[in-house]
Amino acid sequence: MLETAPTPPASGEASHSERAAAARRRTRRPRSLGVAALAWTVGLVFFFPVLWMFLTGFKHESEASTTPPTWLFVPTFDQFRAILGRDFLPYFLNSLTASVLSTVLVVVLAVPAAYALSLAPVRRWKDALFFFISTRMMPPVAIILPLYIIANNIGLLDNVTMLSVVYTVMNLPIAVWMIRSFLVELPAEVLEASRVDGASIGTEIRRIILPMIAPGVAATALICFIFAWNEFFFAVSLTSTKAATVPVFLTGFITAEGLFLAQLSAASMMAALPVILAGWVAQKWLVRGLSLGAVK
């Protein structure tokens, strides 16, 4: 999945590096073969359900749940057509709005918060940090009732704004913790240099800190986006028709009359698309972001 294609070596060094690589391959072969086989097995086991979903999405409903499973079939776009016919787009837009809006809010709030908990620690920052993460220890069910009542009272039931705020609150602790971990890794002298050079706190964050932790922020944003996009419990509890999101839409296929497996698969595929897209775009950054400390 990641770009691993080596850049072609310059002509003069070509034979050298190729020979070195060949030598390495030769000496490592027996062990690496076993490791590779294991990796592929595990990878395939994890990938299989996704593949099955992909295949099923192109089947007719009658071929979708047969025993034994159908492997050979004539692909059809019927299911996709049916989904778009069932008004998929509003759900999709609701999901997109809530996810993007909450992710932007989370990053905007988490960076200064993380700054105040690491580089310029406020008093009792440890307690604050623990408080943040402790909000995630409570199961969502425990707060859904008050949340519902509040939403009802301020007239934000079945409203994307409410959902965005809830997702922001939900993701903020994780984002603060992640970004804080990137901040504490920053070389202190670089930040001091910017202060001596006359940068204000705002300038320091925008011009020095953010560019240095950009990969980490990208990784954080992606994770928050995925969490918000996949969130089901709050969505199903706080929305009904106007603001319902894609996960809510998907459950519509699990009906009393039976499972529409092919259609569900097709819908799931469309639901997964933005996340895959976001992951693909952020890929280059992600790898660096998730291993920011190690690289440096």
Next chain:
Amino acid sequence: MATITYEAATRFYPGSERPAVDGLEISIEDGEFLVLVGPSGCGKSTSLRMLAGLEDVDEGAIRIGDRDVTTLAPGRRDVAMVFQSYALYPHMNVAENMAFALEMAKMPKQERRRRVREAARILDLEPFLDRKPKSLSGGQRQRVAMGRAIVREPQAFLMDEPLSNLDAKLRVSTRSQIAALQKRLGVTTVYVTHDQVEAMTMGDRVAVLNEGVLQQCDSPRALYQRPANAFVAGFIGSPAMNIREFAVHDGHARIGDRDVEVSDELRAALADEGLDRVLLGFRPESVDLVGPSEGFTASVQLVEELGADAYLYCSIAGTDHAGDPDIVTRIDPARPPRVGETVHLRVRAGHEHAFSPVTGERLSS
């Protein structure tokens, strides 16, 4: 450009009883190159960071020119700092690194460009202006860090061990370049190092710190010739000054198996202090090899030949500890004695330094 004054500046780190810098008093003249030197952990960096505004001043004050900067933010002190790690901005190229402070000062683009180009010319950085720090060698990065300081034309340069990440050869050449550049620009400079050779060769004056306390602040020569106490005497000079404690009776110091007469002046000083022992220090080059009837007796433990010089490590006869050599002397490398040989040594008259064994302070003038 300005004078810099530490007025009893003191820094307590949170959670530590002892101040890291204790009542530091130094007045630095306009355009002067002052070196702060001392062993690791003595408070050099802390002193410099207090001046930069990166560390609080808990007691006392610091002035730059006639401004009291004690509580001023670092960016408003108009000083430029060169860090040990260089602390370049990794995401900016060389030109942007140097221009950053100018941009913060809202300098017009034209002037910014001119200053960066000028600094790049002085420091031989012109081919690298578009490069990121990552793709520069250590020496080039060091020069960028210097460039970032000089484009600002600040009141003062502050440098914290800027050469310690360079290899030995580059360190020596860069050392003289920095000193020359400083003279040319005439900017008041405070330079921190733990390397006493750097301190002696670069500084107009050298301030020796130990355990947060200023020991002596003087010209390199005065520091060498007239150390104020036993710590400075032992710290400045390589190989270090020989400092040993001797008993004094009837105006004679007992050195090994011989009694050596001490000067009248020292006798008077000892009498004033009521001391019957003395810390005597003498540099390796102040000890001569003499004939068997003179001086005191010692046996050679090690001969170190460096080409231009040779050093004898000897133990004084009559002392029982066989381990460490008692005394190091510089000798003519043409005819070095052999290990195990017995030699006779004499300290050149007037070249000895006497310190109180109680306080370590200098006794003789």
